[in-house]
Amino acid sequence: MIGDVSRETQGLLDAYQEILIRWNTKINLVSPSSIPQLKSRHIDDCLQISAYAKPDKGIWADLGSGGGLPGIVLSIIFASRPIRFILLESDQRKATFLRSAIRDLGLSNAEVRNSRIEAVEPLNAAYLSARALAPLPRLMPYLDRHLARNGQAWLMKGEKWQAEVDEARQHWKFRIEPIASRTQTGAAILKISEVSDA
Numbered sequence: 616m617i618g619d620v621s622r623e624t625q626g627l628l629d630a631y632q633e634i635l636i637r638w639n640t641k642i643n644l645v646s647p648s649s650i651p652q653l654k655s656r657h658i659d660d661c662l663q664i665s666a667y668a669k670p671d672k673g674i675w676a677d678l679g680s681g682g683g684l685p686g687i688v689l690s691i692i693f694a695s696r697p698i699r700f701i702l703l704e705s706d707q708r709k710a711t712f713l714r715s716a717i718r719d720l721g722l723s724n725a726e727v728r729n730s731r732i733e734a735v736e737p738l739n740a741a742y743l744s745a746r747a748l749a750p751l752p753r754l755m756p757y758l759d760r761h762l763a764r765n766g767q768a769w770l771m772k773g774e775k776w777q778a779e780v781d782e783a784r785q786h787w788k789f790r791i792e793p794i795a796s797r798t799q800t801g802a803a804i805l806k807i808s809e810v811s812d813a
């Protein structure tokens with residue numbers, strides 16, 4: 616378990632996992648082989664962000680949400696804050712899943728855009744997240760498009776994160792705070808802000 620959550624929040628996290636498992640038999644939301652470790656491999660992984668991010672208000676854009684990781688997990692955790700979660704997902708079936716899960720969980724703070732990230736109007740998001748979407752050099756134009764000037768991006772990266780940062784630095788200036796993952800050796804959560812062209 617990462618972080619203490621209320622009984623109500625835990626109930627929503629449990630309900631989300633049940634919905635995800637049910638839909639995963641029809642749509643590949645997460646790798647079927649990872650289902651037995653759904654909590655440790657996926658939910659706790661995403662909960663790490665909530666241990667560090669302290670969002671106060673504004674839009675939180677989750678790019679390439681897929682099965683709702685971390686978008687739905689964070690909208691559950693931050694349900695009592697004045698944050699509006701916008702989940703961007705280009706795959707129609709996954710977007711249908713996300714809308715259904717949001718409705719079933721009663722998450723009034725979350726909405727889905729079934730569109731490509733690069734086709735959505737700039738969101739001016741105070742917060743942004745992405746997990747398993749693309750290498751950092753390909754994420755940077757998305758941050759440039761959707762992150763507000765003083766915004767923070769929370770990117771969940773695998774063990775090659777340092778090489779991705781070095782490559783991204785060739786074209787972009789940004790401030791970075793890497794946080795070692797507690798769920799995957801060598802992986803990191805990158806807090807990125809102050810993005811501009813190099």
Ligand SMILES: C[S@@+](CC[C@H](N)C(=O)[O-])C[C@H]1O[C@@H](n2cnc3c(N)ncnc32)[C@H](O)[C@@H]1O
Pocket residue numbers: 644645678679680681682683684685703704705706709730731732733745746747748
């Ligand atoms: C590998 S999955 C990761 C999903 C989820 N974030 C997770 O950690 O399980 C990447 C997701 O991003 C979506 N995606 C990829 N490129 C996209 C784009 N340009 N715009 C919107 N969604 C995109 C895919 O449809 C897919 O659901």
